[in-house]
Amino acid sequence: MTSDNHNSLWRDFPKTATEFEARFATEEDCRAYxxxxxxxxxxxxxxxxxxxxxxxxxxxxxxxxxxxHQTSLTSGTLLEKTRKPLKMWFRAIFEISTRRTGISGKDFQRIMGFGSYKTAWSWLHKLRTAMVRSDSDPLGPFVQADETLVGGKGGPNKQLVLVASEANGRVRLAHADNNDEATLKAFADSEIAAEAHVVTDGLASYNAKSLGQLSHEARVQTKAERREHDAIQSCHWTASLLKRWLIGTHAGAVRRQHLQAYLDEFTFRYNRRKTDGVVRIAARVIESAVATRPLTMRNLIDCTRPCRRFASEQTTPT
Ligand SMILES: [Zn+2]
Structure with missing residues (x-):
């Protein structure tokens, strides 16, 4: 689709619940969109x-x-084989988009009137996969990188999340196995622009092996120095918001095999916090849903392998 089309589509998208009801009153309205x-x-x-x-x-x-040949409206898209009307999916997309911090499975179940929590969760998770970034521009020119532990009670259940952030700008998050050089390198290679200047804490694996040719500054800070002027404040702020979101909206109930999808949703919302707003989020989710390949409920629910973006077995040089 052209960017002109994209622009007119989201500009056309209803901004309030009342406008939404009017604009997508019938199944035909939703099909046309x-x-x-x-x-x-x-x-x-x-x-x-x-x-x-x-x-x-x-x-x-x-x-x-x-x-x-017969082509269904939804075949080859995220909503392939859905038995529910598009109107219901549009409603769902509006609901998840109008809430700045997203919505829990329980609240979503209640609002949509679903009989089971499992249905609510699988709809949410499906839509979550459409909350992917629309730009692939790597971060820069000033980037902070850090890592944080989320979820679980006690050390062994904590999951490692790599955080990269422009100063007060966009972020990228990845669920990772560990913070060795190979994993950090995979993260930096895919998320940080080659000409960027990167600030990290003193962690030893941020080095020439992991960061390559990137301009790098390791800042070992005392607590007092951090309070005064934290060199990786954007990362710390992002990590703290992420943890509050996982606990606040999702009651800390995120299973580790789904963590990356939640990180993607967080990133999607966070990176749109200043400029895009509700309208653009909803329009973007639909735009992404038509372009996303089918994902069966069975694949969603039975997913047993943790979906880590950078698992060490993929990144270790062979
Ligand atoms: Zn044909």
Whole structure:
């Protein structure tokens, strides 16, 4: 989709609950928006790309006049095979977007009227996967890097999260196995611009092996110095907000195999805290949902392997 289309789409998005009710009053309203977000207004055949299609099955599917292939509105997207109306998904997206700090599974269940917590959780988690960053620009020019432990009672259950932050700017978070050089290198390579200046604490694994050619300053600070002027204040602030969010909104109940998805949601919201607002968040989630490949509920719920962005077995040089 073009950026023009993206801009007009989110500008068009309702700003209040009342506007939302009016704008997406019917299933047809939601389908029209979905078609706009997915195909720029003109549905295309998933097999041959032809725009010569007609609507069948109550508007949920298109049949191609050229090759006869049937394309469902949601096939190949995050909402593939959903049995619920788009209107309900739009409602859900609006609910998660209007709350600055997100929403717990329990509250979401109540608001949406779901019979089970499991359904509420799986909808939330599905939408969470659409809360991914829209820009891949690495952080810079002034970046702080640090790590923090979240969740669990007692040391062994704590999970390590790598934090990189521009001074009062964007952040990136990654659930990591450890803070060895290889893991920090993978994180820095993917999240920090090559020309950036990086400030860290005195942790020994921030060195030429992990940070490569990056300009690096290690600051060992006393408590008093930190209170006066903390050299990695943005990281400390982010880590403290993250912990409060995990405990406040999610009651600390995040399982470690899902932690990265929560970190992505936090980052998505945090990086939009100043400029984007509710409207843009909701529009962005829909835009991302049409472009995200299907994710089955079974995959979501039965996921047993911790999804760490940088696991050491992937990053250790062979
Ligand atoms: Zn076709």
């Amino acid at each position: 979905w078609i706009e977000a997915r195909w720029g207004g003109k549905p295309a055949c998933a097999r041959c790309g032809s725009h010569r299609v007609w609507t069948i099955r109550d508007g949920t599917t298109f049949e191609c006049a050229d090759c006869g």
